[in-house]
Amino acid sequence: MAKYFIKRFVVAIITILIIATLTFVMMHSIPGGPFTREKALPEAQIQILEEKYHLDDPLIKQYGDYMAGLFRLDLGPSFVKIGVEVNELIALGIPPTAKIGLFALILIVILGIPFGIISALKQNKPIDYIVMFMATLGVTIPSFVVATLIIFVFAGGVPALNWLPTFGLTSPLGYIGPVLALAGYSLSFVTRLTRSSMLEVLRQDYIRTARANGIREYKVMAKHAIKNALIPVITYIGPMIAAIMTGSFVIEKIFHIPGIGGYFIESITNRDYTVIMGITVFYAAFYIIMVLLVDVAYALVDPRIKFTKGKS
């Protein structure tokens, strides 16, 4: 198994390099240089800037420099925010993004899984219908709509419910809106997934066996059913991280949170190519590593997984 994961790790590194290369190619194939602005800069100034950022070097040398920087974990300077390094931006952006992301994750786990289980155990009862109705809304309504609704209802639009600040993370209450909006989709998805997986497991023969052997009902559920029901949920962790990541772009924009997603959107609006490139590579690397970790966790939970012939 160790061999398999070493192989996976090497593949992950190669994938990150391929993605960095593709991002580099894409960003350098954009017509006009990075200093092409609405207000045209004087020719001389552009030249100075290009020299300063080595943009006058041949493309292949720029690529070499970029990749070399990548190995030193150096993503280069921003072209728009003069004097700011991409690394600094990411370092600044990580804490708020990580905080709301982590809280969202906790919320998804502590609410989504129990809701799914309850819904499955009370199949076709009122509680099941309510939970499923909410979850269906949650997976279909985009997070930015949910976020704006939260602001409207709980941050001023309805005077009686004016409980939350409209933006920022300055007070603990400020976390509620962004975390809820960020978690909404995945929370609903996990609820639905847990429910259907639980229903599937409850129909399995081994549950009947456990009952036929007189195992107490709560133990049949808590031990035999839930562990099996959670296996498909683990496979969703990868897509869930992706959903939280991309969700954070809009959530941070709506709630004015100075996180990495907010910087990413800002860099897109400003056409700040090195920042776009840097954050993309950062996101990709983060995602790939997380998926790798999920696979390790998966192998620990499900003894049937064998790693002799790659993923099945």
Next chain:
Amino acid sequence: MGKILEVNNLHTSFFTHLGEVQAVRGSDFSMEEGDILGIVGESGSGKSVTALSVIGLIDEPGKIKEGDIIFDGKDLTELSYKELSDLRGNDISMIFQDPMTSLNPVFTIKNQMMEVIRRHTDMSKAEAKQHAIKMLEIVGIPEAEARISSYPHEFSGGMRQRVMIATALSCNPKLLIADEPSTALDVTIQAQILDLMLSLQKEIKTSIILITHDLGVIAEVCTSIIVMYGGMIMEKGTVDEIFYEASHPYTIGLHKSVPSMSRKSNERLVPIAGSPPDLLKPPAGCPFSPRCDHAMQICLELPAPMFDINKTHCSACWLLHEDAPKVEGIEKGEAKNG
């Protein structure tokens, strides 16, 4: 020896959104201690539902509508789920058709066996483990001590069924219900599992209910047989009576549709035409009447009562009535509840 199990007028139905599916409609039977009772019938005949009713594992939306199940002097239909659960795995055990799916894939054999043993006895962990290893050795698993820590997927189908049997017998049950225990296995493994069950039965003196659609299996191991069709018992008797003196057209039809060594080489297999009844709307009369070659007007209107042929043999067929025309191969009997 006394009666270990007595089932009276059992009705079990499933209340689905399409309506009531009457899976079992009035089963009566009993078995003596040490008996091996075979229940045969095609799928949907109610044989598995009968067994699940006995062990109290009829899931929603199913329900035992009426009837008594007297096990060891207690009426199981009166017990709460919890009281039943104390019996299950302890006094009554059950093993199922598909050993590939009947063990929980994410726990080791040791974990699953010890859980059952410790549930019903007050053995310590170490004792329970020793007992589990002993049980595995009894059912013929080599290197039981090492293999007990394996996961189910590391065992073959036959081995898994042995594990199931070991678990089921680990608390010395008085009654073992085996629902098609060998159907999902290779033919050679089938024989091994059946032999194992037979030898264990002699050793542990457990009574066994063996449910199967395979007449060959029944002939090999059972002492008495129940033939079920459409949720009702068609015929009851000893192995010899059912095999050589069958008096119900359905039983006779079953024999004709199965290949056998004693059959003459040019003799054809005769399938039973038609399909089993829809238990949402079971026929008013005998469930087999729509497919029966000898169906009479009365068969379509009224289910037949049990006609006693002798002390051990009885059959639910109107042809056994004194007024019925004579059909070759079917001897007249006496109505039981006349």
Next chain:
Amino acid sequence: MSDINKNKFVFVSDREKEHDEARKSLTYWADAFRRLRKSKPAMFGLAGVILVVLFGLIGPLFTNVSYSDQENDHRNLAPRLAIYEIEEGVFVHLSGDYNMFIVPEDGNLQVLEVYEEEEELEGRSDVGEMLSPSEMRKQREEEAAKVENVNLIKYMYGEEFIELDYSFKLERDEKGHDFDFAITYKGNTVNYPAKTVANKLYPFGTDSLGRDLLTRVMFGARISLLVAAAATLVNFLIGVVYGAIAGYKGGRTDNIMMRIVDVINSVPLVLIIILLMVMFEAGLGTIILAIGLVYWVNMARLVRGQMLSLKEQEFVLAARALGVRSRKIITRHLIPNAMGPIIVSMTMMIPSAIFTESFLSFIGLGVSAPMASWGTLANNALSGLLTYPYQLMFPAGAIAITMLAFNFLGDGLRDALDPRLRKG
């Protein structure tokens, strides 16, 4: 027992025994359609989809303004207007921008001109506009000054003036209500709206530039549906061809092609779409291309899986033995047999394309102004959310309804076409 009529003991003929009706045999598609029709959510979904399509395609024919027409006086008008009765039978409405309208019975709004004296108002900037810090400070000071002085606007109505006092006195009257405005006409002062009426001119209200939101939401529907349809088509073409080739050829070709899919799939797809959008000029075509170019990987995987299992089946072997060419085997035998899962996957693709488009528009990578998709509309409404919530509610509601409808239909289709995927 003895009371049973002996006549009943006669054999019945075969005909009387025939209980089994010959079951009608249904084709795969007829059976799927029957199952789809039985599913209530799927039928709701279908109705919703038809409604949205009609709304987007036919709706704009019934409005007399275009999505880009601006009416300066009609900025930020709500779908429901609070009207004040200044005189028996004469109602006025005051907009958030302090424009006053006469609201006649027919709902046609008639703006009143401001008496020139109060020139300071002309310089008032829009709520939604971004200001530099110094400008903002200046404005705040001005506003503070206004509150101190009594603030009055005079509107000309016929020969008379209507005076608006908006000094935010918030005094309580005898009924215990507080009020924001005092409207005085011919000596009578009105503090409370008499009632709210529907805005007949702009059923969905107007945006901060005075554009009709109904028309804009309708055109938004067009964009969303166009993007969804086109992106799904691109995704279908690439995905099916790619997956079919990989699955049919197998071996090395399959291995290499699937490694490429793995690399694409190893990062969140939205990230790739964003990069493509940055790389190309933003616009409708780019969105379609970007979504179509990226989402096909799932389709390719699905089709490949289908091909792998189908190509082992006898009818394919038979076709091969007869010398049918690979291309024809793929197009005539394999793809038609995989059509069920392909269609299911395509219906599921539509809501995710709609979502992605509105997501991109929302973060500013969408269609270019003055064209507006639902995402753009939602984004534009964001800054004035608390004052003009309706500007958000309509596009957001449209997105939500469309997503729900397509999802319900997709779920129903999945259950109908691919029973193996059915969930409990």
